[in-house]
Structures are given as C-alpha cells and as structure tokens.
Amino acid sequence: MDVQALTQASDQALDAGEDVLRKSPEANTDVPAIFRNAPSGVEFKKLRKRLLRQTREAIEDYGMAPVLEPGAARPKWLVCLSGGKDSYSLLAILIEMRWRGLLNVDLIACNLDQAQPGFPPDILPKWFADNEIENVIVREDTYSIVTDKIPAHRTYCSLCSRLRRGILYRIAREQGCEAIVLGHHREDILETFFMNLFHGGRLASMPPKLLNDEGDLLVLRPLAYAAESDIAKFARGMEFPIIPCNLCGSQDGLQREAVKKMLQDWERQTPGRLGVMARALANSRPSHLLDRSLYDFEGLRPGTGAGAAALAGEAEEPCAASLAMTDKLFANE
Template sequence: MAKWGKLSFAQKKCVSTVGMLMQKTEMVKDGDRIGIAVSGGVDSFVLIRTMLIRQAIIPFNIELMVLHVNPGFIPDSHYPLSDWCRENGIASHIELTDYGPRAHGPENKKKSACFYCSRLRRKRLFELCDQYNLTHLALGHTADDLVTTFHMNMLQNGRVQGLSANESFFKGKLQVIRPTLMLEKKYIKAAARQWELPIWSNKCPSNDNTKRSEINNWLEDEWRKMPGSRNNTFNALRRWQLDLNMKTS
C-alpha cells in the first residue's frame, strides 16, 4: 500500500482529477519548483495534500513549498498549518501581515475590501515566488469558482472569461496554475474531512457578504428550478475552459 494509505472515493477523485488536468495542460515538468498558496481554507488545504500525492506519483521530480500570507484578523490562526507542514515534511513560508485590517480601514476608500486585500496578498505571493526562485504559483480555485467567475465576468463586466488552469506571468518567468480547477467543491469538502485536515474558519468581516457570494446564491436558486441544470453548467464550462488551456499549453 502507498504511504498515504487507502484513499476514499472523494480522495481518489481529488487525486485523479488534478492529475488529469496536470497532464492535459502540461502543467508541470521535471525540475519545477511550485509554491502552493494556502489560505487555511478547505480548497487550498486539499490542494496541498493532493499535490503531495501527485508529487509521489509523477515520473519526474518537482519541489513543493507552502506559501501563507496571514491577512491579520487572527494573528495565530496559521499555527495548525505550521505544525502540519512540519509533520508532513513540506517546506513553508508563513508570515503575518496587516492586509485585512488595512483593506477594511480608511486607507482603502475606493475599492472593495476583498479586492484590495487580495491584490496585496497576490503581490506578496509574487514577491515570495521570486525570493525563493519558484517557477510556479499554485492557487486552489475549484470548478465552483470557475462557474461563479464566468458569470461574474459576463454579468458585471460584459466579458466571456473564466479562470485559466495555466497562465504565464512576467514574460514566462512564473506560471500561475490552478490544479483543482476541474474539481467540484463537494469532493474537496469530503476529502478534507476524511484526511482530517486542520482547516480554520475565515474571520474576515466581509466573508459571505460579497458580490461573488451574491452571484453564487443566485445561481443556486436558478439551478433548483431546473433539475440537471447545475451539472450541465459545470460540465459545459469545464469542457470550455479545458479546451482553451489545451490549445494554449
């Protein structure tokens, strides 16, 4: 038996779906150094666990490193992540910032708090990738995020745009990848419970009070009116986004 033990259906779904996307989009190659952006939520924690298994399966060498930028609402919230990384032998860079309070304070008067905070955290993650000479930054976006983002772009911005599984930044110096982009959150939640991952709750005051959550709730209401429409929406957008990435990979 492999060192990670027998996998449940949900855990196998996570490992196989991530592997499929990595292979079809040629996401990584021998010698790549991948920083995994971890918020402490269920999506990014399952991404770490899954990537560790994929690292052992793939027939070439890649390096993994956890990157966590604590937004500052609860200064010690990342302690379980520090312990977990140490116990599982994965390198990590974990730091405390004041990005969250700043985004909700007088410094930010024009942008939404979520936009401002995420911009600061993304900038810091890019800096860390450069500091540690990482070739990839892995984000834990899911199929659910793809569906919601697509509708946000269409309804708010008049654009047909989703989330790329593999895109280049800084003239090719860094690849931003989303290995869980084809994976539905229901499998991620089940796998996280079964792996007993030390996930902590989001204490941001804007949590569940954003345009994203509003559009997601609207979609759920519409799907309830038409049986099968949820699966059709997910399958259509996954095929569309995968086709785009396969053409540009």
C-alpha cells in the same frame, strides 16, 4: 503513453497505495505523513481517486508541469495555503502525485499571514511539522491596509487579492519557484465567469494556467476540473484544521455569493449542469459570438469559400438549446 493508459496505471498505483494505507498508522512509514491517518473506506477511496485523476488531467491538459530532460533539476512550485478546505486539499493531492511519481516538481507550502484579528498563528506551523511538509510562513499586515482604504460597507476582496498576489509573487521569486499554485476549483472558475458576464461585460474567467505580467512566473490552478462538493468531502475526511477567513468572509451580500447561490440552485434543479457549463468554457466558438477581434466577420462573404474553411463545420452543427428543447417536446412519443 496515452491518457487511458496513464489513468489505468495511476488507478493501479492508487489501489496498491490503499493496501498500505489500510495498515496501522505505525506501519505507514512509507507513505506521506499527511495520509498516514487517512480514511480507508470505499467511498473515500473513490473520492480520492477522482480528485487525483482530475488534478492529473488538468496538469496534463494545460502543460503545467514541464517535461524534464535527464539530469535536469526539478522546478519548484509555491503552493499557497490559506487554511481553507481548497488549499489544504490541493496540497494533499499534489503531495500524493509526487509520491506516486506523477508529478516531477518540488513543492513548498506557503502561508501568508495577513494579520487578521483572531488568526491563530500556531495551527499551520504545527500542522506543517506534524506532516513533514516543507513550508514558508510570511506575515504581512495587509489587513490594516485593506480596512483603511476600503469603507466598511464595501467588499474587500479586490484590493486584498491584489496585495496578496503581489506578496506571493515576491515570495516565489525568493524561493526560486517557477509557479505559484492556487486552490481554485471548478465552481470558482464558473463564478468568476458569471461575475465577468454580469458585472464586467466580458467573457473571461480564471484560466488553469496563466503567465504573470512580468513574464517570470506561472499561476496554476490544478483543481480546475474538481467539484467544490468533492473537495469539501475530502477535507472533512482528512480532518484538516480549517481556518476561516474573517475579512471578506465576514461581509454579507457579496455579489459572488449571489452568483454562487445561483449556480448551486441550478445544480440542484438539474444535476450535472455545472459540469456541462465547465466543459463549455473549454469549447468556445468565436464564429458564433460577437468578438470581431477573434473572428473575421467583415471578410465573411458568400461564394468565397472562406466562411466554410473558417467555420470548419460549425455552421451545420445544431444548437444545443434547440436539441434540448426538441428532446423535451418529443420525450413522450
């Protein structure tokens, strides 16, 4: 089945599901518990469809879920739940995909309690129980390690992330999972790209699918196509019990926050720009960059035919910036 047919079939299934969700909560026994009190308004329905479609497309485009042979056991995914809007939304969307037969994997929600002062230990266990979600909660005092090793005026994110990732790998192995699944969205990926560009001197970002260094676990980001604003609206509509991060989230002047503000300003000035930038990350042209390890510049010579074959028409394609400037210059003619 092609992508268009899959999209149509999924939309029809979603419409049918919405008819069920419009009933009273008492009648919604055949839908996932997490959606029994979901909003049934038209705008939320469109939002939910869009996020479902974008998540499914990312999973299909990057081959995140394996094609199973008949009778084969379903793989397990460890869905990392921090208590923020992104991870709540990710888990809800994956649960809906499972319910609609669009995702043939088992899901285990995982919260890593990092012993941050003031972290409410009762919210997530109750939420998991109320919504009938299989889960594992692990407490590891990474907070003390991070605050001990990093001066108060420095950012904690790098060390905190490394410690957290190592623990999540261990939990995934203990639970028999083939992947850990993270709630990073389109803006997270763009922010990481610009962080690497401005401060790391390299073109790199967060890939939607990554194999860990040991080669035994995948790291997946199914929300790679989803806009942060859509996720925020979805989380508000679902009334998730958001738990703020009081570690890195409490530090002012982070470089990532500066990049985030830059991207938000660009989007306000030119709506749709972030979508174009995100598509660019999946449309690289090594022959038009400077990386000699990706393209044989030394072997490029006139008259050999090698250049045309390698470029496959790239050299004749006009520069997008030139096209935009031309459109602007001649807009009034």
